[in-house]
Amino acid sequence: METLKMPPVDERESPEADIPQETAAAYEFQQGGNTSVDPLVEAIQQELGKSLQPTAQLGMPALTTDDLPYEEGEIFRAVNLTKAYGQGAAYLEVIKGISFCVKEGEYVVIYGPSGSGKSTLLHMLSGLEPPTRGEIRIRNHAIQKFTDDEMAIYHREEIGLVFQSFNLLDSLTALDNVAFPLMLSGAPREWRLHESYKMLDRFGLAEFAGHYPNQLSGGQQQRVSLARALVHDPALLLVDEPTGNLDTKAADVVMSEISRLHLQEKRTIILVTHNREFLKHATRVFYIRDGTLMTTNPEVEGEEHE
């Protein structure tokens, strides 16, 4: 079909709470007959100063990978992505045929109520869960077609993963946990321990290098987890509810660190959260509800954001 084209700036800068009539109608249709506008959507729009719309309304209708040429700077492209669990009467679609595109340097926050399918979406992006239908492409390579080796390379070199429950390896020290991705890439032990120590030091954890995960606080574990996700210098960081198990203070430290990774190190970040506080960090918000996606258009190069 059409190439993925950017709508004119004036269209994207539509004022808050002033959703065009046709968009609202389409939105209601997508919500499966729910006529009332989601109050959360209004709140988000208010917070962002932008209007959220289903992707179909953002100039990328009915994306198909065959027809759309790969664009420079495009990291992810999802086309008609569907994830379903169970069979027969237990059949449940968690993600219902969504399409979107993520560009280099974006900080995308996937936001939505719990059980909305946002973590499932992130897992599909990270290649840990295959989609039921549709396609995800990373730099124009279909993730679901990766071989075991290609998937290993994807995890080792392309992305850094941070989980809600930290997911550190209990049998390894903090230092060895951070060094683990470097070990997989075959780095000599001396060098990888040196690099990992530097990374721990950056997160203020140098003195805890020899500690095991169960000897660290939640905040410390999450920072070790961040260090591990970054030690192999991935361009792309996928973060799942990083503050879910942290107190407010520890959460702030982790979130500001992630922001810094985006602003200073220009890493592309996709972060899942159910905390509205963190929307302010994002360059774009993916609002997921009942398996459908509402978002804004990607920002134009050089556009300011807070």
Next chain:
Amino acid sequence: MSRVAPMRFTDMLPLAWGALRRNRLRSMLTIGAIAFGVAVLVYLLTLGIGLRVLTIDSVRNSTTLLSFTVTTVNNDFFPLNDVGLSKVREIPQIAKALPRLTVAGEAAFGNKRASITIVAVDPDYFGLDERSKVVTGVPFNESDTNVMLVTTQFLRLFELDTAKTPLITFDLQADAKRYGIVEPIKDVIVRGIVADTSAAAVYVPRQYFETLLKQEGRPNYEHIKVLVKTIADIEPASSAVISKGYKVQTVVDTVDDINTVFSYIQWTLGVLGAIAIIVASIGMFNTLTVSLLERTREIGIMKALGVRQSDVRRLFLTEALLIGILGGAVGIGLAFAFQYLTILTFQVLALIAEGIVPKLFVNDWYLLASAMGFSVLIASITGIYPANRAAKLNPIQAIRHE
């Protein structure tokens, strides 16, 4: 994307070791079970070999390896008489042929008379097998006439001290009904006692005794003991004897018989030991599978970080391998401990019974190496299923697993 190099073994080893160390009690019990199986296997097999060596050694010591025994299957066609003896003596490899002539007879001392066996042999015959060993006294010379060696049963028959050579003389008389009238030998001096415990018998000089026997009623030899110069002569000499129509019984044959019997015993012991290891490996299978369930989350994390299926499989197999190696090593050590305890027990018993403790166990290096190899093999086979299951785990389900 390029091919991915497998995880290095040097990186894998500390991970596997760490996993074993994390659940110390369980790992120790698993290794202990394997070790116990290996220990039982090694103990039984070394005992089997030890007993075999012990038996063969006693056979070898009882007779010289350079001798064999010639008998006949048919006394009419191939009689063991003077002709037979000279036929055997013709064989070039044979250094000495020593016949044994056995006749029934009587011995008299004072007015005591008793039926006995008279065995006529050459002086060299003594010591060729266990029963012809001279226990006390000295053997006679070839030219001696009125001398003899006796068995303990003979002394018992005449109610004499069985530990000492009696200082009395006997009259000997071969059975007149069977061998015709044979001159009695008067005033025969007892020169010593032989080890033979099978009968009340006297050993007399063959040359002198044969001159007394009448040619017609003369019995054939019971057997001929043959001596060769070197062990290599045994084979041609015995073949030559067989080709002349006689039967031979060599020590090598006896050793072969013993080996056959012991190989059955050893197989039985080996199977018992193998059963012990298999029982232990079922326990190990259980442990590895439980360990897999416990580490499901960890495997999920590793996969999310880019560990490939084949690496997960190898990680689990490395763990199984470690259990196998440790189990084998500890097991061999444990077997040595069992051996030591057994020997100690026998030593205590020997101290009480004033005996000596023979070497009960033979620890061949190849046997120990095979036990080790067997342990590693069983462990690896046991590890295959859990390793494959771990490799195929869905990472997300694994990470969600608590």
